[in-house]
Amino acid sequence: MAKKRVHELAKELNIENKDLINKLVEMGINVKSHMSALEDSDVQKILKEYGKKKSPNMENKTEPVTKQNPHERGRGQGMEGKKERDQFFRPDNTKGPGLVDRVPNRPPDRRYEDKPKAPPRPPKDARGVKTAPGKDAAKTEIKEPAPHAAGAGNRPQRQQGGGRSPQGERSPQVHQGRPDQRERTNQPQGKSALGEHNAGGQGRPPHGDRTNQAERAGGTARPPQGDRPAGAGRDRTGGGKPSQGGRSGGARNVNPTIPKPPEQIAQPKPTKAPDKTKGDRRKNYEKDGKWADQNIENTKLNKHRQQKAKKKQEQPAPPPIPDKRPIQIGETITVQELAEKLKKTAAEVIKKLMNLGVLATINQEIDFDTAALIAGEFGVEAELKVAVDKEALIMAEPEDDPAQLVPRPPVVTIMGHVDHGKTSLLDAIRQTNVTAGEAGGITQHIGAYQVEHNGKKITFVDTPGHAAFTAMRARGAQITDIAILVVAADDGVMPQTVEAINHAKAANVPIIVAINKMDKPEANPDKVKQELTQHELVVEDWGGDVIAVPVSAKTRMGLDNLLEMILLVAEVNELKANPNRRARGTVVEAELDKGRGPVATVLVQNGTLNVGDTIVVGHAYGRVRAMIDDKGRRVKKAGPSTPVEILGLSDVPEAGDILVVVEDEKLAREVAEKRQMRKREEILKATAKISLDDLFKHIQEGQIKELPIILKADVQGSIEALAQALEKLSTDEVKVNLIHSGVGAINETDIMLASASNAIVIGFNVRPDANARKIAEAEKIDIHLYRVIYEVIDDVKKAMSGLLDPEYKEVILGHVEVRKIFKASKIGTIAGCYVTEGKITRDSGIRLIRDGIVIHEGKLDSLKRFKDDVKEVAQGYECGITIENFNDIQEGDIIEAFTVEAVKRELA
Numbered sequence: 001m002a003k004k005r006v007h008e009l010a011k012e013l014n015i016e017n018k019d020l021i022n023k024l025v026e027m028g029i030n031v032k033s034h035m036s037a038l039e040d041s042d043v044q045k046i047l048k049e050y051g052k053k054k055s056p057n058m059e060n061k062t063e064p065v066t067k068q069n070p071h072e073r074g075r076g077q078g079m080e081g082k083k084e085r086d087q088f089f090r091p092d093n094t095k096g097p098g099l100v101d102r103v104p105n106r107p108p109d110r111r112y113e114d115k116p117k118a119p120p121r122p123p124k125d126a127r128g129v130k131t132a133p134g135k136d137a138a139k140t141e142i143k144e145p146a147p148h149a150a151g152a153g154n155r156p157q158r159q160q161g162g163g164r165s166p167q168g169e170r171s172p173q174v175h176q177g178r179p180d181q182r183e184r185t186n187q188p189q190g191k192s193a194l195g196e197h198n199a200g201g202q203g204r205p206p207h208g209d210r211t212n213q214a215e216r217a218g219g220t221a222r223p224p225q226g227d228r229p230a231g232a233g234r235d236r237t238g239g240g241k242p243s244q245g246g247r248s249g250g251a252r253n254v255n256p257t258i259p260k261p262p263e264q265i266a267q268p269k270p271t272k273a274p275d276k277t278k279g280d281r282r283k284n285y286e287k288d289g290k291w292a293d294q295n296i297e298n299t300k301l302n303k304h305r306q307q308k309a310k311k312k313q314e315q316p317a318p319p320p321i322p323d324k325r326p327i328q329i330g331e332t333i334t335v336q337e338l339a340e341k342l343k344k345t346a347a348e349v350i351k352k353l354m355n356l357g358v359l360a361t362i363n364q365e366i367d368f369d370t371a372a373l374i375a376g377e378f379g380v381e382a383e384l385k386v387a388v389d390k391e392a393l394i395m396a397e398p399e400d401d402p403a404q405l406v407p408r409p410p411v412v413t414i415m416g417h418v419d420h421g422k423t424s425l426l427d428a429i430r431q432t433n434v435t436a437g438e439a440g441g442i443t444q445h446i447g448a449y450q451v452e453h454n455g456k457k458i459t460f461v462d463t464p465g466h467a468a469f470t471a472m473r474a475r476g477a478q479i480t481d482i483a484i485l486v487v488a489a490d491d492g493v494m495p496q497t498v499e500a501i502n503h504a505k506a507a508n509v510p511i512i513v514a515i516n517k518m519d520k521p522e523a524n525p526d527k528v529k530q531e532l533t534q535h536e537l538v539v540e541d542w543g544g545d546v547i548a549v550p551v552s553a554k555t556r557m558g559l560d561n562l563l564e565m566i567l568l569v570a571e572v573n574e575l576k577a578n579p580n581r582r583a584r585g586t587v588v589e590a591e592l593d594k595g596r597g598p599v600a601t602v603l604v605q606n607g608t609l610n611v612g613d614t615i616v617v618g619h620a621y622g623r624v625r626a627m628i629d630d631k632g633r634r635v636k637k638a639g640p641s642t643p644v645e646i647l648g649l650s651d652v653p654e655a656g657d658i659l660v661v662v663e664d665e666k667l668a669r670e671v672a673e674k675r676q677m678r679k680r681e682e683i684l685k686a687t688a689k690i691s692l693d694d695l696f697k698h699i700q701e702g703q704i705k706e707l708p709i710i711l712k713a714d715v716q717g718s719i720e721a722l723a724q725a726l727e728k729l730s731t732d733e734v735k736v737n738l739i740h741s742g743v744g745a746i747n748e749t750d751i752m753l754a755s756a757s758n759a760i761v762i763g764f765n766v767r768p769d770a771n772a773r774k775i776a777e778a779e780k781i782d783i784h785l786y787r788v789i790y791e792v793i794d795d796v797k798k799a800m801s802g803l804l805d806p807e808y809k810e811v812i813l814g815h816v817e818v819r820k821i822f823k824a825s826k827i828g829t830i831a832g833c834y835v836t837e838g839k840i841t842r843d844s845g846i847r848l849i850r851d852g853i854v855i856h857e858g859k860l861d862s863l864k865r866f867k868d869d870v871k872e873v874a875q876g877y878e879c880g881i882t883i884e885n886f887n888d889i890q891e892g893d894i895i896e897a898f899t900v901e902a903v904k905r906e907l908a
């Protein structure tokens, strides 16, 4: 006889293949699919299982039906149609048709409410609250089916077990196994929740159902168990373990009375899982060791699948986990960049900015604080990114290893009073050196030179005077090791001598006094020495520590001695440097050579500068293309204290700029460009908008060499007259430059031009229109309005000479539009007006403007509201106006009301 296949048997039993397969698996019968053939014995087992289940449960279930419990009803009625049954089972698959949806509509314990006798049990209630609602609801809604045998009574259990279809099949088995289990579960021992459940299912008094079920189950239920609080607790836990229970315990241990809701299954309580599994396993094992093991395996597998499916169903589109990492923002950031960092659109960011009252365009930079606020609005934290100061990095002076330090030539600067012979002395030393046989012969004035004395080198800075010395110091460059103070023996200490002394002292530079012009008969070195003491310079002869050397630049007398002394002081001061490192130096002189480009004389102060080195010098950078020494020779390297001319810079640096060698050109360029930008900004800042009020101040500060003017007038004749008069005002210091003139009102374009060229705007018998006025205010453009040519000339003249004293300033009160004209023989022309802006007062001065041209300036004769005289009329109101001694008012004219206020002038 042909073996029966699973699907055939399922058909026979009127259950789904899936359910039957699961049931078979639970029973330890290995089947792979609905096509798997079943042994006769297995078929018998199944039939027995289902057959067994049917009878008792069905009977039991009828009772609840009468009580109109939906579940019971469903069961009691028995499910005839497959559809119905399917409906019942499917919900078990976590997401049966409509199961979840219906759950909420169900009162959680409705089933139990129907049982008034049910004694209240806190623990169970608790559970009920937590889990039952879903369960019951689900059940109630879906539970109509359960037609066949076990169906009615067991279904709830199945669902409970895991709410999966397999359980549906299992249900019969549940019933089968029940008695045994019940016996076990009913044992007082605290079994796992599930165990309790199962048992409790039959014997849970607190839940009305339970009693019913117990009855249904065939009296196996044990009320005492149900009472056990522990049981309840366990129950709950068991309930919380849907997935596991579903498989391992669900089917087997399902509690017929308290079916678990799909929700419970869907949201298991992981904490109790192990207990349940344990309990189930033990039970299974007790029941049938093999079976249990297999079942566990299957359970795991199915659990995995279910979880997967569940995940898919429950989280079809998991919301993207927001990136909570803080974003890094510098001191400033553009709106666009911020939007990108926040992964938002610029529009969204701009909108948030607007909410904060910040109007910004996409390319506008906002500061860190604002950016952080915006980021916060989007729930993102912002961190201030401290930019690495590359400039500081390259400018940092590395510490030299003392072992690497070697003596270096002293760098000497010559200072002193005018005409005391500084230049003569420098030349004399240089020439002496040349005549001494220095190779090369042709001396180059590159800003510094080196001489050799007794085999030792001395570097002289070729820019005498303390002004240059201090200017360099002010730039942070101190190149001088020793200062030679030249004092003419025939003249003595003079004011600039004193200055030089103070500058050298301030720089903490040792001083050697060269008493020059000793060849002169009137030379009086003692007088010099004496005067020096008054400035805290006590020469050695007089018991001090200051070296004084009598010299003559003219006769070259004492020069060797002077050089000797220089070397001595250098030795005492232990001047050392490390030639084995990247060079660092200071620009002594720089210029733009027509043929060679930017040329700078650099005094290397430490390290060795090589041809090919990448350098940054102030705002210039480049690679050392060539180096020329003070003798005009090309050199490849320059060590400490060596002055060299260097070629290859991008721009002409300034004296006092520091030269550093950097590793790569990109970094050099970056730093140099940053400095250039900073410099430009400084220049821009310094060039403030000109106004007549502070014109003289700017002229004095040398910031202005010309005064750009934009002139607007009522007629061409006025422009010509004014242009001529204004241009005549040009002086040697400032040239008046009429950059634009025209007939008509001052408009927006005039203001923009003034803003771009930093010009002042003069209006003669014309007014700025509303737009122009607004822009002028925003752009801080100075507009001067006149009605007399002489006043224009006088004001500009005074402004240029610093004599302008505008003690009064005109303030515009408002504008009134003439809308209707009335003629009255006695009064004259009455203008029916409307105040369009500001206000007009009875005592305000007025200008009648027609097409931007001032037709009349004067006073009001009367200001009325209806028939009453009023002191003022505000914006939005009508009024009647007559102008003193003026009747040529036309409709459309604008009356400008103004007042003149005294202004306290700031001293320039």
Ligand SMILES: Nc1nc2c(ncn2[C@@H]2O[C@H](COP(=O)(O)OP(=O)(O)OP(=O)(O)O)[C@@H](O)[C@H]2O)c(=O)[nH]1
Binding pocket: 416, 417, 418, 419, 420, 421, 422, 423, 424, 425, 464, 516, 517, 518, 519, 520, 551, 552, 553, 554, 555
């Ligand atoms: N007799 C004599 N005249 C000297 C000596 N040194 C300089 N002179 C003269 O003094 C005058 C000024 O000399 P400079 O070398 O130009 O003096 P300085 O200090 O460089 O002058 P400034 O550059 O104007 O500050 C010149 O006429 C020199 O010829 C000297 O040793 N003896």
